[in-house]
Amino acid sequence: MNMVVWRLHRYEAFLTTAASLAVAAVLVITGVPLAHRFARCEPAGIGACYPAFAKLLNNPWMTRMQTTMKAVPLLLGMFLGAPLLPREFAGGTHQLMWTQGVTRRRWLGGTIAWAMLSAALWAGVIAAVVTWWRIPENAIGIAGNRLMPGNFDMQGIVPVAYALFAVALGIAAGATMRRLVPAIATTFIVFVAVRFAVATRLRAHFVAPLTKLETFGGGGGGGINVTSGAWLLSGRDVGPTGASNSVTAARALGCLKQVPDGVLVQNACMAQHGWKTALLFQPASRFWTLQAIESAVFIALAAALVAWTFRIVLARDA
Amino acid sequence: MSTPALRASGVGKRYGQVWALRGCSASIPQGRISALVGPNGAGKTSLLKILAGLSAPDEGEVAVLGRVPDQNDAFLASIGYLAQSVPLYDHLTADEHVALGRHLNRNWDGAGARTRMASRGVPLGRPVRTLSGGQRAQVGLSLALAKRPEMLLLDEPVAALDPLARREFLTSLAEAVADGGLSVLVSSHLLHDLERVCDHLVLLTLGKTQLCGEIDDIRADHRMLIGPRRSPHKAPPGAEVVQTTQTTHQTRLLVRLRRAVLDPGWEVSEVALEDVILAYMQADRPDPVVTAS
Numbered sequence: 001m002n003m004v005v006w007r008l009h010r011y012e013a014f015l016t017t018a019a020s021l022a023v024a025a026v027l028v029i030t031g032v033p034l035a036h037r038f039a040r041c042e043p044a045g046i047g048a049c050y051p052a053f054a055k056l057l058n059n060p061w062m063t064r065m066q067t068t069m070k071a072v073p074l075l076l077g078m079f080l081g082a083p084l085l086p087r088e089f090a091g092g093t094h095q096l097m098w099t100q101g102v103t104r105r106r107w108l109g110g111t112i113a114w115a116m117l118s119a120a121l122w123a124g125v126i127a128a129v130v131t132w133w134r135i136p137e138n139a140i141g142i143a144g145n146r147l148m149p150g151n152f153d154m155q156g157i158v159p160v161a162y163a164l165f166a167v168a169l170g171i172a173a174g175a176t177m178r179r180l181v182p183a184i185a186t187t188f189i190v191f192v193a194v195r196f197a198v199a200t201r202l203r204a205h206f207v208a209p210l211t212k213l214e215t216f217g218g219g220g221g222g223g224i225n226v227t228s229g230a231w232l233l234s235g236r237d238v239g240p241t242g243a244s245n246s247v248t249a250a251r252a253l254g255c256l257k258q259v260p261d262g263v264l265v266q267n268a269c270m271a272q273h274g275w276k277t278a279l280l281f282q283p284a285s286r287f288w289t290l291q292a293i294e295s296a297v298f299i300a301l302a303a304a305l306v307a308w309t310f311r312i313v314l315a316r317d318a
Numbered sequence: 319m320s321t322p323a324l325r326a327s328g329v330g331k332r333y334g335q336v337w338a339l340r341g342c343s344a345s346i347p348q349g350r351i352s353a354l355v356g357p358n359g360a361g362k363t364s365l366l367k368i369l370a371g372l373s374a375p376d377e378g379e380v381a382v383l384g385r386v387p388d389q390n391d392a393f394l395a396s397i398g399y400l401a402q403s404v405p406l407y408d409h410l411t412a413d414e415h416v417a418l419g420r421h422l423n424r425n426w427d428g429a430g431a432r433t434r435m436a437s438r439g440v441p442l443g444r445p446v447r448t449l450s451g452g453q454r455a456q457v458g459l460s461l462a463l464a465k466r467p468e469m470l471l472l473d474e475p476v477a478a479l480d481p482l483a484r485r486e487f488l489t490s491l492a493e494a495v496a497d498g499g500l501s502v503l504v505s506s507h508l509l510h511d512l513e514r515v516c517d518h519l520v521l522l523t524l525g526k527t528q529l530c531g532e533i534d535d536i537r538a539d540h541r542m543l544i545g546p547r548r549s550p551h552k553a554p555p556g557a558e559v560v561q562t563t564q565t566t567h568q569t570r571l572l573v574r575l576r577r578a579v580l581d582p583g584w585e586v587s588e589v590a591l592e593d594v595i596l597a598y599m600q601a602d603r604p605d606p607v608v609t610a611s
Contacts, residue, residue, distance in 0.1 A: 003421040007414060008407065092405030099370050099399035101423035101465065103389045314389075317373030 001102065001110025013118060016080065020122040023072070024129045026065070031133040038136035046227055049140050057142050069130050069154045073162035074191050076119045081170020082183040084115055085313070089178045095318050108313050112306060116167050123163030131155040141226035147287050148231050149199055156287070161295035161302075166191050168302035168309070175309045175316075198297060204233050206293040210283055213238070213276040217267035229284025240274030249275065321384040323348040323469055323501035324369060329378035330525075331364045338364040339525040342378070346503060346518055346530075351495055353512040353533075354505035356522035357599050362505040363402060365522065366473045369503070370399040382469050383501075395425060398467030402474045404458040408447035412440055412457045416464065423465050431464035438486060452483025459487065463494050470494075472504040476511050488515045509595050521598055528598040533591065540594045543571040543584040554581040561597035572597045 006013075034056070041049040056062070088094040098104050134155050138146040146155060153159070169190055173183040216237065225232075237246035246265060250256045255269035282290065322345045331339040339361040346352040356362050367373040368380055371387035371394070380386070385393045406415060412435055416428045435442060440453045440460075449457065455475055462470055472491075476484040492515045495502055506512050509519065519536060521529035529536060543557065547569050553559045557573035564570075572589060573579075579586055 001421070004418060007410070007418050007421075011409070091408065092401055092403050093407055094405075095370075095372060095399065095401040096405050096461075097422075098372055099394065099397060100419065101391065101395050101425075103391065103394065105389065318367060 001106055002114070004102075004107075005110055005114040009114070012080065016076075016118070016122055020125055023068075023126055027069075027126075027129045027133045030062075030065070031129070034133070034136050038139070042136075042139070046140055049136070050142070053136065053140050054142055057137060066154065069126065069159075070150070072126050073119075073123055073159055073166040074188065076123060076163050077166025077170040077187045077191055078184050080115060080119055081167035082174050082187045083180055084111065084171050085174040086178055086180040086183050090180065098318055104314055105310070108310060112168075112171060112309065115171065116164055116302070116306075119163045119167040120160050124160045127155060127157070127159035130159070138229075139227070145226050145229045145231070145284070147229060147282060147284060147290070148226075149203075152203070152231075152287075152290070153195075153199065156291040157295050158291055158298070161298035162195065164302040165194070165298040165305070168305035172305040172309045172312075175312045194301070198294065202297070203290060203294060204231070204282065206290055207282070207286060209233050209280045212279045212281065214279060215267075216271040216275040216277050217265070229287070231282040233280040233282065235277050235279045237270075238276055238278045246270065246275060249273075320348055322346060322381075323350070323352075324380070324382050324503060326365070326369075326380045327378055329365065329368060329375050329380055331361070331368060331373065332376045337525055339368075339375075342522065342525060342527050344520045344527050344530045346501070346520065348383075348501045349495070349498070350518050351491065351502040351504060351512075351516045352518035352520060353509055353516035354503055354520045354522060355509045355512070355595060356505075356507065358507055359524075360507075360522040361525040362507075362522055363473055364525075366399070366471050366503070366505060369469075370397055370471050372399070391424075395423070395465070396468045398462035398465050398470040400458045400462045400470075400472045400475055402477075404454050404475070406446045406454065406457060409445055411443050411445055412449075412460075413442040415446070415457065415461055416442075419461055419464055425466050427464045427466055431460040434460045434463070434490065438490065450483070451478050452480065452486065455479060455483065455487050456490065459490055459494075468499065468501065470500060470502045470504075472502065474505050474507070476506065484511065488512070491515060510592055513591065521595060523599050528601075529595075536594060537588075537591055539574050540589050541573055541575055541579070542587045542589045542593075543573055543579065544587065545569055545584045554579045554584060560594070561601050 037052060037056075038049060041052060085094075088097065097107055134146060134151070137143065138151070144151050146152060153162075166187065170183065170187040173186040173190070174180070177183050177186065236244060238244055239246070239249050243249055247256075250265040250270060253269065253273050255266045255273070256263045257266050325345045327343045329339055329342040330337060342361065342365060354362050354365065364373070368375050369382055369387060371389065382393070383396055385396065387393060387397075407418075410418070413432070416431050419431070420426045420428050432442060435456055438453075438456045440449065440456050446454060446457060459472070459475065462472075476487055479487060491502065491504070494500055503520075504512060504516070509516075513533070517533055519529060519531065519533050520527060540560070541557075543554070545568065547564065547567055553571055553573060556577040557571070557575055557579055559571050559573050561572040562569065572594065
């Protein structure tokens with residue numbers, strides 16, 4: 001099947017390779033000056049890098065480029081995965097293929113394997129370059145560190161898992177609906193929904209977050225700030241007995257101060273009474289653990305979609 | 319007797335609530351070109367797809383050269399199938415299709431396919447989307463033959479062709495069968511298209527087999543009986559009425575003879591094969607057409 005896939009899909013292969021290399025080239029071209037600048041300012045401390053990078057990274061094109069990077073897996077799913085089978089069905093060429101000397105199972109296996117392998121390769125190349133490109137920015141943290149939502153999603157190994165999921169999703173949608181436009185639309189909707197759900201609901205809890213108690217209302221983040229590389233999830237007030245309503249407690253403790261607009265909880269007073277602020281966070285050291293778990297989740301979803309595609313296509317009448 | 323090239327018994331295929339085929343039985347001999355004839359919607363495509371292993375019957379059984387159509391190497395290697403629209407990869411050339419086939423089939427006659435196409439004037443190096451309908455059909459046939467199949471299944475290959483391309487296509491087909499070892503089932507909505515090359519007929523209407531046999535036998539078995547007007551049910555013994563036409567003075571019966579008609583009240587004449595087939599197609603309609611002129 002390898003030669004068959006190559007003969008049928010080499011134009012897509014050329015096109016996607018060219019597009020991936022172009023994206024990588026843009027990243028390298030913009031990344032080299034960033035890396036140089038970072039090497040110069042870093043020895044004087046991260047703070048020294050801030051002014052120069054703030055201007056550079058606030059450039060709208062930088063933001064747009066990073067958004068595009070995050071869309072790479074989705075684009076692969078929509079334009080590489082989803083059309084794969086509907087194009088055969090539309091032209092009737094599946095009938096030509098399914099009456100040749102290779103079984104439908106082998107034909108499908110070869111086709112899916114190559115689509116997913118090449119998607120993983122292209123997404124991997126881009127993710128590798130983005131990971132390098134992001135080194136200075138991760139450290140300076142103008143738009144958050146690498147563990148934070150949005151940044152986490154475009155570097156490391158998760159983009160490869162997203163690409164595998166997106167392409168498997170596209171192929172499964174194409175196998176099920178048999179028509180190109182609905183398959184592309186479904187791929188878009190399902191991919192965005194699943195990615196959003198995992199990023200906002202699940203990721204923070206893949207591993208139980210750590211809690212750190214710090215001075216009540218301290219605001220200093222207790223060292224859990226952006227440059228520490230940690231991902232701060234939430235902060236809440238806790239009393240010495242475990243109570244959590246600080247305003248009620250403040251009233252009882254006499255820590256409320258009248259101000260013209262209402263009342264103000266006095267932090268120092270509360271702290272004296274044993275109140276603390278509990279910070280819930282994922283430490284910087286968990287970056288690769290979270291990457292591995294999230295990748296495993298998406299690869300498992302991709303495997304389920306491939307199994308579904310086999311079921312549909314092998315049982316289906318031409 | 320050798321295994322029939324194809325045997326179907328009680329085959330049914332349902333799409334939703336509609337049966338495209340129901341109780342379809344047929345048998346065709348090896349080494350011959352058989353015509354699968356029927357009006358549009360008779361179930362020809364459904365039957366061919368079942369025979370090619372592209373779809374599974376909902377009831378009944380089929381065997382192609384003694385094998386049940388299935389996704390296994392032996393069956394797939396034994397059949398050649400050309401779908402109705404002659405599906406090809408539009409951006410590839412005929413030559414590239416032949417090269418593709420080499421990777422898909424163990425026993426592949428690429429050189430033969432190229433020679434066949436070249437001799438029919440098919441440009442091998444142009445994308446197939448630029449080819450004429452006739453050239454496209456030749457590419458499809460050449461690819462199907464390059465598999466060196468034992469059974470070739472062709473779904474309305476000449477319907478879209480002009481008379482010249484049609485003749486060339488059928489000539490190619492006849493040549494391929496003359497080389498030996500090949501049985502063919504070719505469908506069309508009109509036998510007229512295929513009569514020149516076929517010697518066996520399967521007539522399908524509304525998903526059922528109406529006729530299955532040697533074309534010469536079918537010709538010999540059917541007669542037109544013409545007599546004074548009378549009740550159509552008064553057909554002579556040994557004659558099975560296929561179609562009745564009443565005019566004011568005459569009754570015409572197209573019958574299938576079980577034995578010779580000796581009733582002198584009937585004038586017996588031969589009928590053209592085309593008329594026999596049309597009679598069967600009409601007979602299966604809910605309201606038989608009876609002209610009264």
